[in-house]
Amino acid sequence: MATPPARALRIVIVAPDTLVPEADDTEAWGQAERSRSLRIGLLEAGYDIVAVLPPDMYLPDHLARIQPDLVIVDAESQARDTLEHVVIATRDERRPIVLFTNDDDTSHVHDAIAAGVTAYVVAGLAPERVKPVLDVAMARFKVEEGLRRELADAKSQLQERKVIERAKGLLMQRLGLGEEEAYARLRRAAMDKKLRIAEIAQRMLDAADLLG
Structure with missing residues (x-):
């Protein structure tokens, strides 16, 4: 009997609202291009993008309703503020969180990891890199949750x-x-x-x- 295909990982992306910023906003256009590249990589790898949500006060309610397998934070210069929203939103029901950013200010990486971010990726993003990063993030999250349960x-x-x-x-x-x-x-x-x-x-x- 053939093994049924695995269910596609259900992913929520937390990112700015629009991929079409103002024409003269060079930084925003760079962010938009990287966001498109990320989504292309996810779709090509067979992931299910169930929602793209802004980092606002309604995020906890949206995540509780959607129940994604993994949360991706697609952030630029506001990475720290966005992470705070996501960490608060997943505090009571933990999920793997992966941050993709080009922001080279890594001063808050330690705090982000300590707060629950599973993978923090700082670099230009190629679509083919997405799946390996998420595979490692999911494996690490499972190990950490096992250790957390053992400690509890x-x-x-x-x-x-x-x-x-x-x-x-x-x-x-x-x-x-x-x-x-x-x-x-x-x-x-x-x-x-x-x-x-x-x-x-x-x-x-x-x-x-x-x-x-």
């Missing part, structure tokens, strides 16, 4: 252990139990209620705080 799980487990230890200490103090017996009581209660031990322990601590 480790923090959660540590917090749960602290809650269980506090609950055990409470049982030992108030009922005169040994450590093993206190833990056994927590485990039995968790099994009876079909809850995790940490949940039973937290309920016990909440009740103790309430009763004083």
